[in-house]
Structure formats: structure tokens, C-alpha cells
Amino acid sequence: MTRSRLVTALLVLAVVALVALPLVLDGGASDFSGTDAAAAELAEAQGAQPWFASVFSPSSSEVESGLFALQAGLGGGVLGYVLGRLRGRRLAERAAADRARGDGGT
Amino acid sequence: MHIAEGFLPVPHAVGWTLAAAPFVVHGARRVVVEVRERPEATLLLGAAGAFTFVLSAVKLPSFTGSSSHPTGTGAGAVLFRPPVMALLGTIVLLFQALLLAHGGLTTLGANAFAFAVVGPWAGYGAYRLTRALGGGLLPGVFAAMAVADLATYVTTAGQLALALPDAETGVPGALVKFLSVFALTQVPLAVGEGLLGVLLFRALTTNARPELERLGLLRPEPAR
Numbered sequence: 001m002t003r004s005r006l007v008t009a010l011l012v013l014a015v016v017a018l019v020a021l022p023l024v025l026d027g028g029a030s031d032f033s034g035t036d037a038a039a040a041e042l043a044e045a046q047g048a049q050p051w052f053a054s055v056f057s058p059s060s061s062e063v064e065s066g067l068f069a070l071q072a073g074l075g076g077g078v079l080g081y082v083l084g085r086l087r088g089r090r091l092a093e094r095a096a097a098d099r100a101r102g103d104g105g106t
Numbered sequence: 107m108h109i110a111e112g113f114l115p116v117p118h119a120v121g122w123t124l125a126a127a128p129f130v131v132h133g134a135r136r137v138v139v140e141v142r143e144r145p146e147a148t149l150l151l152g153a154a155g156a157f158t159f160v161l162s163a164v165k166l167p168s169f170t171g172s173s174s175h176p177t178g179t180g181a182g183a184v185l186f187r188p189p190v191m192a193l194l195g196t197i198v199l200l201f202q203a204l205l206l207a208h209g210g211l212t213t214l215g216a217n218a219f220a221f222a223v224v225g226p227w228a229g230y231g232a233y234r235l236t237r238a239l240g241g242g243l244l245p246g247v248f249a250a251m252a253v254a255d256l257a258t259y260v261t262t263a264g265q266l267a268l269a270l271p272d273a274e275t276g277v278p279g280a281l282v283k284f285l286s287v288f289a290l291t292q293v294p295l296a297v298g299e300g301l302l303g304v305l306l307f308r309a310l311t312t313n314a315r316p317e318l319e320r321l322g323l324l325r326p327e328p329a330r
Contacts, residue, residue: 004308011305018298022167030171035259036208038172038287039266040110046270046280052112054207067206068163075159082153086313 107177107220107262107288108202111210118269123215126196129223133192140186147186150310150317154182155194157306161299162198162221168291176299177221180229180254181306184247185321188226195222220261229254243311243323244304251303255296259288 023032044050058064114122141148161178168174182191196218202208209217232253236246263284272279310318318324 008305008308011301011308015298015301015305018294018301019166022169022171022294025169026167026171032167032171032173034165035172035174035288035291036108036110039262039284040113042283042287043110043113043266043270046272046283048113048270050110050112051116052210052212054111054203054210056204057207058205064206068165071163071201071206072160075156075161075163078152078156079160082149082156083309083313085149086310090313 107217107258108199108209109213109216109262109266111203111207112212113210114213114216114265114269118265119212119215121215122213122219122265126192126215126219126223129189129192130196130218133189133194133196133222136187136189137193140190144320147317147321150185150314150321151182151190153306153310154185154190155197157181158191158195158198159201161302162202166295166298168294170291172291174259174288174291174295176295176302177225177255177258178251178299178302179221179225179258180233180251180299181247181303183226183230183254184233184250184307184323188223188230191226192218192222195226198222216265217262220258220265224261225254225258228257243318244307247303247307248300252296252300255299256289256292259292260285263288 026032040048058067137151140151158178158181161176163175165173165175177195179191179195182194196214199209199214199217199221203210203214203217229250233246233250236249237243241249263281266284267277267281270280271277272283275282311324315324315327319326
């Protein structure tokens, strides 16, 4: 069990490092703009002529980041709910099995 | 991997929509069948959808000095096979096109083809290959997540290159340009996404073993 926890911790650490290292190593030289935006710029340079505008655009970057946070929050909430339920189910099954074994012994 | 609203010429927008539509319709039917035949797997179906929902919302910095987002479609492709992800992935893209002005309705077909069709299928292929070569569930999941992520972005670059060939070097030249925007940035993110997938499946192997056995991902434990 402890070994499994160590592996989990190391995996989490590796993910955090993968995200944090670029920021640290870069030292403020890049602005970390999005590749999707960069691709759109390149597309315009290649002669793309947008012919349709988004039906709704967030009016400020605050509204936009809020909506992105909403998306992540919804996903994270559902994911946490499912994992929590599955874990609760396993613990309940184990407790029931222990109880059954205890009853059989006496 | 989101091609911005209106950026694809009309024939391309229509073509990719027609190409993606059958996959999405088939995916929707698979989801209905899955829920009817394996109601106990509905929770995991929710988890698969939620996983792409989170991962595709978070833009992460990469070593190239730009940021990009993972796709998270590999997990669902491994759990429920790729068709299911064609629907779940398209729902994510629709949410982003309507509320976030990220991607768009005219480019929904092309984006769905890259994100919800090619990504999941490539990831599933990588998973099957890993298992066929004797790899376990977790290495398979890592391969699926990373390959689904990369394949999605390579497809987007291809779609943009086809629509906007370079004046001198044509489609191949444009492909190199668009790949240079996406590909390198995406590599560390694909690795990170692979690790996140491993974390998710470690939790599932512990807590949802019966479901994983019924879905054919794990062999039933010998009777105790």
C-alpha cells in the first residue's frame, strides 16, 4: 500500500514538474501564448479569410477565463463524484465482507 | 487543435462536417447501447467524458514557450472504444464553440474529426498495439493518451495545410509550418497527459475492478 502511494505521489510530482519546469527554465523570455492563437495568426498570414464570426464571444479575458474554469470545474466535479462513489462502494463492500467473516467465526 | 471560427473555406468546412458526421451519429448510438446494456458502466462513461472536459479546458505551458491543452480522449477510447468518444468529444467542442469562442461552428466538423475521431482511434490503436506486444494496462493507457493527444494536433496541422497551401511550397510546405506551431509544444503535454491517464487508471483498477473486468481491460482475478 505504501509503495502504491509513493508511486502515486511521484506521478503527481512528475506532472507538476512537466508544467512548472517550462515556466521556471524560461525565466520570463516567452509569453506562453496559445498554439491555437498562433495557428490562427499563421493561417491569416497564409491568406485565410475568416468568413464567419463566433455567435458568442466572451467580452473580456476575465469572462473567458471564468468560462474555462467553469468547464474544468464541471469536469473535475463529475470526475471526483464518480471516483468518490467507486471508492465508497469498495470500502463498503470490504466492510460488509469483514462483518460477514466475523459473524461466521463466532 | 481548435481551428478558429470561419477560418476554413466553405468546401473544407462542409467536407469535414460530412466526414465527421457519420462517426458522431454512430458514436451517439453506441453511447445509447452502452448505457442500455451495461447500466453499471454509466458511471465510468461519465468519468471518461469528465476527463476530456477537464483536460481540454486547461492550457498548459510547454518547453517551447507557448501553451497548449491536452485532449484527454484516450481514456474513454480505451474504456469504451473510440466511437463513444466521437460523441463525447464533439459535445466538448460544441461547448467551447458556443460559450468560449474557442473553435467554432463552421470548423466543428474539422475539429471533431481531429479531436473526437482521429485522436481516439489513434490512441486506441496504440493501446491495442501495446497490449499485443505484452504491455500491461497502464503502459497501454499511457500510450493511448499520449498518441491520441499528438495525433489530434497533427491532424489539425494537416487540415490547415490542406485548406491554406503555401504560395510557393504548396501543401507540404504549409504542413511543415503548421506542424512547427503545434508539434514540439505538444510533446511534453502528451507525456503529462499519459501520466494523468495512468493516475486515473490506477484509481480505477483499485476501485472499479469489476467494471474494468467486464469491459475486458483486466483479466478476472483468480478466485480467492
